[in-house]
Amino acid sequence: MKNRERFKDEIALIATSGDRLACQDGTPVGCTDITCTTCDFRGNECWLKLREWAEKEYVPFDIDWPMVPVDTPVVIHTADDHFVKAHLCKVTETGVIVVFANGKTSWTTEGMLKRAYPENVDLARAEDRVKYRKEKDKCQMK
Structure with missing residues (x-):
C-alpha cells in the first residue's frame, strides 16, 4: 500500500478544504496549518518531495x-x-x-x-x- 492510499482520507479532507498537502512529524496536514520550517517536505520544490512521498510504500512507524x-x-x-x-x-x-x-x-x-x-x-x-x-x-x- 502506497502512502497516498494509506492516507487517502486525510488527503481528501485537506484537498476538499482548499488547502495543499503538507506533512509534519509524520502526519499529513494542511500546508496553511504549519510553517515551511516545520514541514517534512521543506526546501526547494517541496511539491516534488510530496509526489515522491505519495508514491512510496507506506511503512508504519512503531507505536510504543x-x-x-x-x-x-x-x-x-x-x-x-x-x-x-x-x-x-x-x-x-x-x-x-x-x-x-x-x-x-x-x-x-x-x-x-x-x-x-x-x-x-x-x-x-x-x-x-x-x-x-x-x-x-x-x-x-x-
Missing part, C-alpha cells in the same frame, strides 16, 4: 503501545477497508491490543472488549501518533 494510556482514542482498520472507532483498554504480553467495544471508555464500558492486532490499529489523534511513536520517521521520507 505499552506507553499509551487507557482510554486513548484508536482506530481499528477492518478487512473491508473500513474503520471502527474505539478506546484503548490494554496491550497484552503477546502484543495484542484490547479495546473497549462500541466506542466506550473505561468510564462507560459495559464489560465488552475487542481484540485487534497492532498492524490493524492506529492512534486516532495526530499528536498521540507523534507522542507515542518509537521512531520519528518524518512521513517515511527515508
Whole structure:
C-alpha cells in the first residue's frame, strides 16, 4: 500500500478544504496549518518531495503501545477497508491490543472488549501518533 492510499482520507479532507498537502512529524496536514520550517517536505520544490512521498510504500512507524494510556482514542482498520472507532483498554504480553467495544471508555464500558492486532490499529489523534511513536520517521521520507 502506497502512502497516498494509506492516507487517502486525510488527503481528501485537506484537498476538499482548499488547502495543499503538507506533512509534519509524520502526519499529513494542511500546508496553511504549519510553517515551511516545520514541514517534512521543506526546501526547494517541496511539491516534488510530496509526489515522491505519495508514491512510496507506506511503512508504519512503531507505536510504543505499552506507553499509551487507557482510554486513548484508536482506530481499528477492518478487512473491508473500513474503520471502527474505539478506546484503548490494554496491550497484552503477546502484543495484542484490547479495546473497549462500541466506542466506550473505561468510564462507560459495559464489560465488552475487542481484540485487534497492532498492524490493524492506529492512534486516532495526530499528536498521540507523534507522542507515542518509537521512531520519528518524518512521513517515511527515508
